[in-house]
Amino acid sequence: xxxxxxxxxxxxxxxxxxxxxxxxxxxxxxxxxxxxxxxxxxxxxxxxxxxxxxxxxxxxxxxxxxxxxxxxxxxxxxxxxxxxxxxxxxxxxxxxxxxxxxxxxxxxxxxxxxxxxxxxxxxxxxxxxxxxxxxxxxxxxxxxxxxxxxxxxxxxxxxxxxxxxxxxxxxxxxxxxxxxxxxxxxxxxxxxxxxxxxxxxxxxxxxxxxxxxxxxxxxxxxxxxxxxxxxxxxxxxxxxxxxxxxxxxxxxxxxxxxxxxxxxxxxxxxxxxxxxxxxxxxxxxxxxxxxxxxxxxxxxxxxxxxxxxxxxxxxxxxxxxxxxxxxxxxxxxxxxxxxxxxxxxxxxxxxxxxxxxxxxxxxxxxxxxxxxxxxxxxxxxxxxxxxxxxxxxxxxxxxxxxxxxxxxxxxxxxxxxxxxxxxxxxxxxxxxxxxxxxxxxxxxxxxxxxxxxxxxxxxxxxxxxxxxxxxxxxxxxxxxxxxxxxxxxxxxxxxxxxxxxxxxxxxxxxxxxxxxxxxxxxxxxxxxxxxxxxxxxxxxxxxxxxxxxxxxxx
Numbered sequence: 001x002x003x004x005x006x007x008x009x010x011x012x013x014x015x016x017x018x019x020x021x022x023x024x025x026x027x028x029x030x031x032x033x034x035x036x037x038x039x040x041x042x043x044x045x046x047x048x049x050x051x052x053x054x055x056x057x058x059x060x061x062x063x064x065x066x067x068x069x070x071x072x073x074x075x076x077x078x079x080x081x082x083x084x085x086x087x088x089x090x091x092x093x094x095x096x097x098x099x100x101x102x103x104x105x106x107x108x109x110x111x112x113x114x115x116x117x118x119x120x121x122x123x124x125x126x127x128x129x130x131x132x133x134x135x136x137x138x139x140x141x142x143x144x145x146x147x148x149x150x151x152x153x154x155x156x157x158x159x160x161x162x163x164x165x166x167x168x169x170x171x172x173x174x175x176x177x178x179x180x181x182x183x184x185x186x187x188x189x190x191x192x193x194x195x196x197x198x199x200x201x202x203x204x205x206x207x208x209x210x211x212x213x214x215x216x217x218x219x220x221x222x223x224x225x226x227x228x229x230x231x232x233x234x235x236x237x238x239x240x241x242x243x244x245x246x247x248x249x250x251x252x253x254x255x256x257x258x259x260x261x262x263x264x265x266x267x268x269x270x271x272x273x274x275x276x277x278x279x280x281x282x283x284x285x286x287x288x289x290x291x292x293x294x295x296x297x298x299x300x301x302x303x304x305x306x307x308x309x310x311x312x313x314x315x316x317x318x319x320x321x322x323x324x325x326x327x328x329x330x331x332x333x334x335x336x337x338x339x340x341x342x343x344x345x346x347x348x349x350x351x352x353x354x355x356x357x358x359x360x361x362x363x364x365x366x367x368x369x370x371x372x373x374x375x376x377x378x379x380x381x382x383x384x385x386x387x388x389x390x391x392x393x394x395x396x397x398x399x400x401x402x403x404x405x406x407x408x409x410x411x412x413x414x415x416x417x418x419x420x421x422x423x424x425x426x427x428x429x430x431x432x433x434x435x436x437x438x439x440x441x442x443x444x445x446x447x448x449x450x451x452x453x454x455x456x457x458x459x460x461x462x463x464x465x466x467x468x469x470x471x472x473x474x475x476x477x478x479x480x481x482x483x484x485x486x487x488x489x490x491x492x493x494x495x496x497x498x499x500x501x502x503x504x505x506x507x508x509x510x511x512x513x514x515x516x517x518x519x520x521x522x523x524x525x526x527x528x529x530x531x532x533x534x535x536x537x538x539x540x541x542x543x544x545x546x547x548x549x550x551x552x553x554x
Contacts, residue, residue, distance in 0.1 A: 001080050001081065001082055001106070001126075001127050002080075003080065003106075003199045003216060003404075003407065004216075004405060004407070004408070004410055005197075005199055005216045005218065005403075005404025005405050006404070006405050006410050006413070007402065007403065007404050007405045007413060007415055007419075008197060008218065008220075008221075008404045008405075010419070011400075011402075011419060012197070015220070015224070015400050018374070018400075020224045020373075020374045020400035021196065021220040021224055021400065022196075022220075022223065022224075022227075023196040023220065024196060024219065024223060025101065025193070025194060025195070025196055025200070025219040025223075026097070026098065026101050026200075026219060026223075026258060026261060026262075027101050027102065027193055027194075029261050029262045030058070030061075030062055030065070030098060030261055032264070033058040033062075033261060033264050034058055034059065034062050036264060037058055037237075037264050038057065038058050038059040039057050039058070039059060040057060040058055040264070040266070041055055041056070041057055041266050042056055042057060042058040042060075042061050042260070042261070042266060042267070043055070043056045043061055043091060043094055043260075043266070043267050043268075043269070044266065044267070044268045044269070044285060045089070045090055045091040045094075045268075045269040045271075046268070046269060046270050046271065046277075046281060047090060047271050048270065048271060048272040048274060048277055049137075049138070049271075049272060054091050056091065058264075061094070061095065061098070062098070063180060064095050064175065065095050065098035065099045065101075065102060066099075066102060066179075066180040066185065066189055067099075067174070067175065067177075067178065067179045067180045068095055068096060068098075068099035068174045068175060068179075069098075069099040069100070069102035069103045069179075069188065069189060070179035070180055070182060070184075070185050070188050070189065071099075071173055071174035071175075071177065071179045072099060072100070072103060072105060072130070072174065073103060073188050074173075074179065075130060075157075075158050075160075075173065076129070076157060076158075077103065077105050077129060077130055078103070078104075078105070078192070079103065079104030079105065079192040079194070080104060080105070080106060080198075080199070081105050081106070081129045081130070082105070082106045082107075082108050082126050082127060082128045082129060082202060083096070083100050083105050083106070083107055083108065083128070083129070083130050083131075083132070084108045084110060084122070084123060084126070084128035084130065084131040084132065085097075085107060085108065085109050085110065085131075085132050085248070086109075086110045086111070086112055086114065086119070086131065086132070086133045086134075086142060086146070086248070087109075087112070087132060087133070087134060087162065087247075087248075088112050088134065088137055088246070088271040088272070089243060089244070089246065089247050089252065089256070089269040089270060089271045090134075090162065090269070090271055091269070092132070092162050092170060092175070093109075093247050093257070093269075094247075094257050094267070094269075095175075096132060097253075097257060099174075100200075101193075101194065101200060102189050102193065103188065103189070103192045103193075104192040104193060104194040104198065106199050106200060106201065106202055107200070107201055107202070108122070108126050108128060108201075108202040108203070108204075108214075109201075109203060109247065109248035109253060110122055110204070110248055111246060111248045111249070111511075112134075112137060112138075112142070112246070112248065113450075113511040113512070113513050114511055115145065115509040115510065115511055116145060116148065116149060116509040117508060117509040117510060118212070118509075118511060119145065119146070119149055120149045120153070121212065122204055122212065122214075123149060123153055123155070123156055124153055124155065125214060125407070125408065126202055126214055126407065127155045128155060128156055129155060129156065129157050129158070130156075130157060130158040130159075130160060131146055131150070131156055131158070131159050131160070132159075132160045132161075132162065132170060133145075133146045133159065133160075133161060133162070134161070134162045134163060135161050135162065135163045135164045135165070136163070137271075138272070142161075143159070143161045143164060146159045146161075147159055160173055160174065194219070195219075196218060196219045196220045197218050197219075197220055198218060198219075199216045199217070199218055199404065200217060200218055200219050200222070201216075201217040201222065201253070202214050202215070202216060202217075202407060203215045203217070203248075203250060203253070203347055204347075205347045205348075205451070212453070213406045213409060213412060214406055214407035214408070214409075215347050215348050215403045215406065215407075216403055216404040216405055216406070216407055217403055217404065218404060221400075221401050221402065221403060221404065222254060222258060222350065222401070223258070223262065224374060224400040224401045225254065225349065225350035225351065225372070225374075225399075225400070225401035226254055226255070226258055226259045226262055226350070227262070228372040228373045228374055228375075228400075228401075229254075229255065229259070229350070229351050229354070229372060230259060230262070230263060231373075232354050232356060232372060232373075233289070233316060233318070233341065233354070233357060234357060235259070235263060235265070235289060236263060236265070237263055237264045237265050238265070238288075239263065239265045239266075239288045239289050240265065240266045240268060240285055240286050240287045240288050240289070240313075241255070241256060241259065241260050241265060241266070241267050241268065241287070241288075241289050241290065242268045242270065242278070242281065242282060242285070242287040242289070242290040243255070243256025243257075243267060243268070243269055243270070243290070243291070244269075244270040244273050244278060244290070244292060244296065245291065245292045245293070245296070245449070247269070249347075249449075250345070250346075250347045250350055251291055251292070251320065251449075254350050254351075255291050255351075256269065256291075266285075268281060268285045268287060273296065273299070275296075275299035275300050275302065275303035276303050276307065278299075278300055278303070279300070279303050279304055279307060279309050279311060280309075282311045282313065282314055283309060283310075283311060283313075286313045287311075287313060287314055288313050288314060288315045288316070289314075289315060289316045289317075289318070290314070290316075290317055290318070291317075291318040291319075291320065291343075292317075292318075292319065292320075292449070293319065293320060293321035293322060293448055293449025293481070294319055294321060294322045294323075294324055294325075294328070294448075294449075294479075294480075294481050295448045295449070295479050295480050295481070296319075296449075297317055297319050297324070297328060297332055297340070298328060298478075298479050299479075300317075300332075300336065301328070301331050301332045301335050301336060304335050304336055305331075305335045310337070311336055311337070311338070312337065314336060314337075314338045315338065315339065316338065316339050316341055316357060317332065317336070317338045317339070317340055317341070318341045318342075318343055318354070319340055319341065319342055319343070319364070320342070320343040320344060320345060320351070320449075321446055321448075321449035321481065322446055322449070322480075322481030322482065323342075323365075323368075323437075323481075324340065324342055324364055324365060325365075325478070326362075326365040329361050329364055329365050330361075333361060339357050340361065340364050341354060341355050341356075341357060341364060341369075342354070342355050342363070342364040342365075342367065342368055342369055343355070343368065343369055344368035344369060344435065344437055346423060347403075348402065348403040348421065349375075349397065349399050349401050349402055349403065349421075350401050351372065352371065352372065352375055352377075352397060352399065352401075353368050353369035353370055353371050353372065353375070353377075353434075353435050354369040354370065354372060355367065355368075355369040355370065355434075356369075356370065363434065366436065367430065367434035367435060367436050368427075368434075368435050368436055368437050369434060369435065370432075370433055370434055370435075371397075371433070371435070374399060374400030374401065375397060375398070375399045375400070375401075376397065376398040376399070377395065377396070377397050377427075377429060377433075377435060378395075378396045378397070378398075378420065379391065379392070379393045379394065379395055379396075379427055379428060379429050380393050380394050380396060381393045381394075387428075389428075389429050389430055389431045390428055390429075390430065390431075391428060392426055392427065392428040392438045393426065393427075393428070394422060394423075394425075394426060395423045395425045395426065395427035395435070395437070396420040396421065396422055396423065397420070397421050397423060398418070398419050398420050398421065399421070402415070402419070402421050425437050426438045445472070445473070445474035445482050445483075445484050446474075446481055446482055447474075447477075447480050447481065447482050447483060447484060447513060448479075448480040448481065448513070449481075450513050450514075452472075452474075452484055452513070452514050453514065454472045454484075456514075457472055457484075457505070457510065457514055457515075457516070458470050458471065458472055460505060460508050460510065461486065461488070461501070461504075461505070463508075464496070464501070464504050465491070465494070466490055466491055466494035466495065466496045466500075467488055467489070467490065467491065467494075467496065468489045468490060468491045469488070469489035469524075469525050470486055470487065470488050470489070471486075471487045471525050471533050471535060471538055472484055472485065472486050472487070472516055473485055473487065473535050473538050473539050473542065474539075475518070475539070475542050475543070475546065483516075483517045483518065484514075484515075484516040484517060484518070485516055485517070485518035485519070485520060485542055486501065486516040486518070486519050486520070487520050487522055487525060487538050487541075487542075488501075488519060488520070488521055488522070489521075489522060489523065489524060489525055490521060496519070496521065497519070498518070498519040501515075501516070501519055502515055520541075520542065520545070522541075525538070526538065
């Protein structure tokens with residue numbers, strides 16, 4: 001693969017001079033762990049459906065990474081080849097990234113909620129050469145899906161299956177044979193290691209233009225963020241990090257996979273979110289820090305309250321993905337005894353703003369935090385000029401962790417000549433420099449921390465024979481932050497109900513999390529004279545409907 005991270009070369013001198021880019025890679029940090037704490041437990045991975053847990057010391061995890069790295073080369077993987085991964089939070093995910101980093105391959109994590117439609121696009125666009133999937137996870141046969149798309153994607157040479165049991169299994173091809181002891185292993189493991197400015201991760205955003213965008217990151221862009229993040233939160237080697245958010249998201253990848261290695265601390269992975277099991281894991285493993293979206297905090301608080309099992313080691317819960325309701329912060333502080341930190345970020349940058357552990361709780365309720373070191377924020381009006389504190393406008397940022405660009409789509413990079421990146425969000429800054437995200441100019445709904453690609457789902461619904469017009473909007477939900485509602489204008493003499501709409505989208509192989517939970521049939525969709533849909537009017541209309549029904553149920 002030929003990468004085009006065009007945003008990086010011009011930034012390099014300033015980033016190195018200001019010591020934000022330290023020219024280290026995950027290989028360097030893993031080697032430091034081998035030198036300083038080889039027999040410290042590095043990773044504990046819980047598989048809830050299998051009811052088991054696997055533990056690795058740093059020595060063991062490095063040996064397994066070397067083994068898998070050599071195994072990948074035997075399958076034809078070379079430097080800059082893209083290895084796709086659609087795994088849950090299993091130990092194989094961590095080992096696979098470390099293995100790719102040993103040989104300069106680029107890892108492309110993909111959410112396990114994706115189905116044929118999303119997977120096919122990403123594999124083809126990224127020219128994925130090898131795809132690793134579970135045989136079955138949560139009742140779905142990933143092997144069958146992967147093999148079905150491989151049949152007409154010539155770039156995809158290998159499908160490797162965890163727990164597959166056949167000749168294409170992860171165990172037979174990569175983790176079983178002691179490849180690290182083969183005669184050529186040493187030259188393989190030292191001859192193609194990536195540099196700090198080489199692309200190391202390709203991660204797709206949830207698209208707002210009808211197609212997801214492939215974000216390119218290097219070790220320098222990722223680690224510049226992680227260093228500042230850990231320092232802001234006072235994290236160190238003593239900490240135990242629980243990651244139940246998917247590692248195929250930047251949250252899980254950066255702060256559940258990379259950060260513990262950088263800190264020489266311990267990661268604990270949970271593959272299926274069950275709050276009662278999370279309580280058990282926190283207590284057993286002595287977890288001190290975790291990061292997840294608002295629904296996770298809601299569930300964990302309720303589980304502790306119901307079980308009356310305290311989690312005294314859990315010092316900090318970083319909550320991102322949606323504003324945190326004030327009552328939830330108060331309940332969580334009282335029941336968990338944990339500091340709640342709010343944050344805002346993007347796949348393109350990692351976490352951009354965080355409140356500080358020493359801040360008053362109201363900062364986590366009313367703001368999305370302060371910029372991390374190496375980050376500058378600017379709120380501008382329609383004319384591009386900076387707005388004073390308190391006024392909302394488009395949020396621009398300039399960051400040491402800003403991505404290298406969108407693969408094959410440099411015209412979408414949204415970064416000007418002075419390195420200001422247009423986030424697509426609306427925000428305001430207060431007098432103390434704290435930011436509050438007030439809306440999104442991108443047409444995305446955030447449901448339980450998952451971005452719903454509204455334009456893509458609307459486009460699919462336009463293909464339904466009963467639908468003449470459609471517009472999808474978000475509406476508040478106390479647990480998930482938002483849910484999605486489809487406003488539909490029907491064709492003459494046609495009918496449609498919610499189950500039929502869901503069945504149609506499922507037939508289009510859409511991830512279940514992307515399907516609207518509500519359907520409203522209307523006579524006309526409000527629009528401007530030029531035909532632009534006025535979604536704010538639909539939101540007002542929906543809130544009127546919801547409020548009326550709430551009143552009627554009392």
